[in-house]
Amino acid sequence: MDRAGPASRWACLVALICAAACEKPDPAEVVRPLETTLGAAVPAAYFAAVSMAALDGRPSPCATVVTPVGTGGSIRVDVSLGPGCPPMYGVDERGTVVVTGSWTPQVATFVMDFTGVSEGGHPMVVVGIAAMTVTRSDATHLLIAYGEEDIRVGSGSATSAGIKQVAWVVDVDTAGTDDPSDDTLAISGGDQILLAVGGVNPEADVTQVAVGNAVFKSGCRKNPSSGMAAVQRAGTRGGGWVLFLFHDACDGTTDVAAALAPYELLISDSLPLAFLQ
Numbered sequence: 006m007d008r009a010g011p012a013s014r015w016a017c018l019v020a021l022i023c024a025a026a027c028e029k030p031d032p033a034e035v036v037r038p039l040e041t042t043l044g045a046a047v048p049a050a051y052f053a054a055v056s057m058a059a060l061d062g063r064p065s066p067c068a069t070v071v072t073p074v075g076t077g078g079s080i081r082v083d084v085s086l087g088p089g090c091p092p093m094y095g096v097d098e099r100g101t102v103v104v105t106g107s108w109t110p111q112v113a114t115f116v117m118d119f120t121g122v123s124e125g126g127h128p129m130v131v132v133g134i135a136a137m138t139v140t141r142s143d144a145t146h147l148l149i150a151y152g153e154e155d156i157r158v159g160s161g162s163a164t165s166a167g168i169k170q171v172a173w174v175v176d177v178d179t180a181g182t183d184d185p186s187d188d189t190l191a192i193s194g195g196d197q198i199l200l201a202v203g204g205v206n207p208e209a210d211v212t213q214v215a216v217g218n219a220v221f222k223s224g225c226r227k228n229p230s231s232g233m234a235a236v237q238r239a240g241t242r243g244g245g246w247v248l249f250l251f252h253d254a255c256d257g258t259t260d261v262a263a264a265l266a267p268y269e270l271l272i273s274d275s276l277p278l279a280f281l282q
């Protein structure tokens with residue numbers, strides 16, 4: 006026999022609704038697009054800088070020019086990570102990246118394959134870039150441009166059925182040295198990714214990412230030290246919007262400064278960034 010009165014039943018219902026409403030959403034769906042974006046920029050800048058220096062004839066502890074300029078075909082540079090090579094993400098990096106394309110001292114077009122690269126046994130989230138343009142803007146700066154459709158993501162990450170891209174630009178300040186670990190990187194751009202899933206219950210989801218001057222300072226590749234990014238989702242699987250601000254501490258996280266439902270409970274949280282699988 007139910008002895009609870011209307012007031013007690015109403016209180017229980019309110020408690021259940023509050024419990025459901027106060028449960029924080031999984032941030033992975035808004036953080037992963039940011040990880041892919043930043044996770045492409047860091048190795049793009051690293052291997053572009055190393056390859057440009059090697060093709061220019063300067064010695065490198067980890068780059069070998071396999072097919073030099075002037076042989077009548079595409080150039081090829083092999084960059085082997087490990088002891089003696091400046092770190093990209095950490096000190097336990099292994100693997101060889103093959104860079105191919107065309108080159109002049111002022112501008113190059115590169116294709117990069119990261120599938121053999123790991124750090125601490127973990128492969129990178131981004132496993133390659135199909136095409137990028139590298140321009141030497143002055144004696145100490147490289148400008149790198151590529152499209153979202155050129156970013157190749159590992160099998161452990163979500164894939165998309167269609168992609169529409171604005172542009173990604175990485176400004177690399179080499180500080181006048183050939184050591185890529187002391188470079189400062191500034192990333193800006195935006196993209197729109199469409200995920201379509203067929204079947205009995207078809208789904209469509211659009212994720213938009215915008216990054217404004219996200220700066221990786223010299224010596225830190227765990228997270229940008231300044232700048233901002235916004236991620237917005239909409240579709241049959243739900244929606245939401247999050248504004249991220251980057252901070253100076255090199256701790257592998259980013260701060261949620263503002264958000265719309267269902268992510269408003271993440272405001273003021275520091276969320277981890279992972280560039281490795």
